[in-house]
Amino acid sequence: MTAPILITGAGQRIGLAIVQHFVANNQPVVMTFRTRHSVIDELEQLGVHCMQIDFNEPDSVTRLQAKLHTHYSALRAVIHNASSWDCEANNPNFDTLFDNMMRIHAKIPYQLNLALANLLQASSSTSDIIHLTDYVVETGSPKHIAYAASKAALDNLTRSFATKFAPKIKVNAIAPSLIIFNEHDDEQYKAKTLSKSLMGIEPGCEEIINSIELLLRSNYITGRTIPVDGGRHLK
């Protein structure tokens, strides 16, 4: 039986699209969600192993690690998608914001990579760790300072773990800029954001899925980042 792929924070948006892609391609999936969105029922009926995990809870990694080792003897890949795009303007307590950003974007992936390495090593083929970072790793972000710094930490983890886990486990990052807007985004924000890239579009989740498939199919790419940003770096 093919070892499953773990996707974190997959109850909505990009993570959900990734899960749905693997389901459509008969790739076994185990996913974590924090909020039980209505789609979780559908995913469970399709055979997706859905685990409720809030990574803000102190024992979340221990619980997830134990559950995965109970149910599985190997993992094909781990995709660190769970994220909180929070900002200083929405958080009077900057200390708490910084800790929250570093936890979800750097500490949790760090802990899970170390805790799940043996399951990835047990995969019948090479296995993969994929970090979802962000274009702002290159530039910083004056409105999302802690967020950008935490994604930069995740970016750095890519190279450390690529060296530590080679050659059995490949470790790469995908650094998107705009992929999909949020429901609350107004037309002014959308126009401004679209103008930031050369391509000027909201590309959709397929762009991330295509990058994931490229990494999963490679036997040679590791320690690298795929920028999925519409040429934003040239504007």
Ligand SMILES: NC(=O)C1=CN([C@@H]2O[C@H](COP(=O)(O)OP(=O)(O)OC[C@H]3O[C@@H](n4cnc5c(N)ncnc54)[C@H](OP(=O)(O)O)[C@@H]3O)[C@@H](O)[C@H]2O)C=CC1
């Ligand atoms: N969307 C975009 O255009 C871009 C996305 N990215 C990156 O791509 C990835 C996917 O983006 P997107 O789909 O927009 O992400 P979302 O903002 O929709 O968040 C993804 C999921 O993370 C979960 N999550 C947040 N905090 C926690 C926590 N403490 N414990 C467990 N789960 C948590 C959320 O759970 P809940 O459902 O409960 O809220 C949510 O379902 C992210 O890493 C993001 O930073 C980067 C650049 C652009």
Ligand SMILES: Nc1nc2c(c(=O)[nH]1)N=C([C@H](O)[C@@H](O)CO)CN2
């Ligand atoms: N967890 C999230 N991270 C990010 C999101 C998001 O919705 N959730 N959105 C963005 C923006 O699309 C940005 O790339 C362009 O304004 C960044 N990160």
